[in-house]
Amino acid sequence: MTYHPKSDFMHVMMERGFLADCTDYQGLDEALMQGVVPGYIGFDATAKSLHVGSLIQIMTLRWLQKTGHQPITLMGGGTTKVGDPSFRADERPLLTAAQIDDNITGIKQVFAKYLDYERAETPALMLNNAEWLDQLNYLDFLRDIGRHFSINRMLSFESVKSRLDREQSLSFLEFNYMILQAYDFLELNRRYGCAVQFGGSDQWGNIVNGIDLTRRVLDQEIYGLTTPLLTTSDGKKMGKTADGAIWLNADMRSPYEFWQFWRNSTDADVGRFLKLYTELPVDECTRLGALDGAEINEAKIVLANAVTTLCHGAEAAATAEKTAREVFEHGGTGDDLPTLELSPGEVSQGISIVQVLVRAGLAKSGKEAKRLIAENGARLDDAPLTDAGLILDSATLAQPLKLSAGKKRHALVKLTD
Numbered sequence: 001m002t003y004h005p006k007s008d009f010m011h012v013m014m015e016r017g018f019l020a021d022c023t024d025y026q027g028l029d030e031a032l033m034q035g036v037v038p039g040y041i042g043f044d045a046t047a048k049s050l051h052v053g054s055l056i057q058i059m060t061l062r063w064l065q066k067t068g069h070q071p072i073t074l075m076g077g078g079t080t081k082v083g084d085p086s087f088r089a090d091e092r093p094l095l096t097a098a099q100i101d102d103n104i105t106g107i108k109q110v111f112a113k114y115l116d117y118e119r120a121e122t123p124a125l126m127l128n129n130a131e132w133l134d135q136l137n138y139l140d141f142l143r144d145i146g147r148h149f150s151i152n153r154m155l156s157f158e159s160v161k162s163r164l165d166r167e168q169s170l171s172f173l174e175f176n177y178m179i180l181q182a183y184d185f186l187e188l189n190r191r192y193g194c195a196v197q198f199g200g201s202d203q204w205g206n207i208v209n210g211i212d213l214t215r216r217v218l219d220q221e222i223y224g225l226t227t228p229l230l231t232t233s234d235g236k237k238m239g240k241t242a243d244g245a246i247w248l249n250a251d252m253r254s255p256y257e258f259w260q261f262w263r264n265s266t267d268a269d270v271g272r273f274l275k276l277y278t279e280l281p282v283d284e285c286t287r288l289g290a291l292d293g294a295e296i297n298e299a300k301i302v303l304a305n306a307v308t309t310l311c312h313g314a315e316a317a318a319t320a321e322k323t324a325r326e327v328f329e330h331g332g333t334g335d336d337l338p339t340l341e342l343s344p345g346e347v348s349q350g351i352s353i354v355q356v357l358v359r360a361g362l363a364k365s366g367k368e369a370k371r372l373i374a375e376n377g378a379r380l381d382d383a384p385l386t387d388a389g390l391i392l393d394s395a396t397l398a399q400p401l402k403l404s405a406g407k408k409r410h411a412l413v414k415l416t417d
Contacts, residue, residue, distance in 0.1 A: 351393075357403060
């Protein structure tokens with residue numbers, strides 16, 4: 001539908017590409033115009049860090065606060081004990097309470113970089129749904145909350161239906177997840193006046209359940225807004241690469257590798273990513289995204305610097321760019337990259353990539369190097385290295401090459417004069 005928003009927040013959501021769907025465009029827009037609207041996103045603690053796939057949600061909350069409203073980051077200390085079955089083929093492994101608490105500690109680190117929890121007006125709130133879910137009495141919960149849910153309707157939601165259609169098991173524990181998430185919305189509305197839940201478009205059913213429950217129990221008008229489930233232009237799931245997830249915490253993915261992920265965006269993604277993951281003016285994002293040739297590479301550096309500055313700070317972004325320019329443009333070694341220098345004579349007949357991996361110190365033997373390639377653990381200029389029979393010659397090495405083994409071991413390969 002075509003809707004022309006009045007509020008700053010809805011204008012940003014629509015103009016920058018954040019909006020997939022909304023339960024009531026006009027109602028939410030008008031609420032945002034009338035005063036401060038608290039809104040939340042829930043983050044289950046299934047790992048010690050969120051990855052780039054969650055960044056669109058974090059940026060949604062950042063824009064909510066920047067436009068004068070109150071973001072709520074809800075840690076799923078309770079719901080993680082159940083596990084969201086949405087669009088999964090199997091049940092998530094159950095985590096202990098200690099593992100969940102440890103993961104929450106790790107996840108919290110990133111939010112303070114995007115949201116202000118200390119400001120006098122509309123401070124962000126950091127909450128944990130274990131605060132109310134852990135205290136529930138099962139029979140009271142069934143009587144007071146469960147009676148509002150229709151099994152027929154729950155079975156019709158795509159996240160559940162797709163699992164059943166494939167005849168894959170859905171445990172009663174997982175089936176309860178959508179009820180607990182709906183109850184979160186009710187509790188946040190009752191305790192904090194939370195009026196909107198955000199989430200990826202795969203959360204639509206869960207969000208609608210929460211709205212329906214809150215209207216039934218508290219007779220409150222609340223809203224849901226979903227963001228698109230992003231894939232890159234080549235169809236890959238956002239935030240996942242051949243060597244694993246692009247984590248937001250520096251101890252799980254170095255700022256340099258984070259920077260390189262954005263620098264390696266495909267040309268077609270640059271404009272879209274600038275609008276979603278940076279705060280550059282929309283016109284500038286469009287201009288940069290329309291560049292081509294060598295100029296689009298500079299636009300990618302703008303993207304990488306802006307996103308890395310938000311997540312890891314300006315100094316980390318500057319250091320990453322400096323290292324990348326030294327390595328890939330000026331033939332330098334970079335701050336952290338060891339260098340293997342090969343003479344023209346050594347490569348006159350070509351040299352195998354397996355041998356280069358060993359000589360660069362990234363593998364102890366040829367056998368280990370071949371296994372590294374076979375297990376998708378090796379990369380050449382940050383692209384997956386899949387051919388163990390690859391031969392490098394002087395033409396290939398006209399520019400320095402970066403070799404990687406796993407996430408944190410890199411080396412530069414270059415020809416001597």
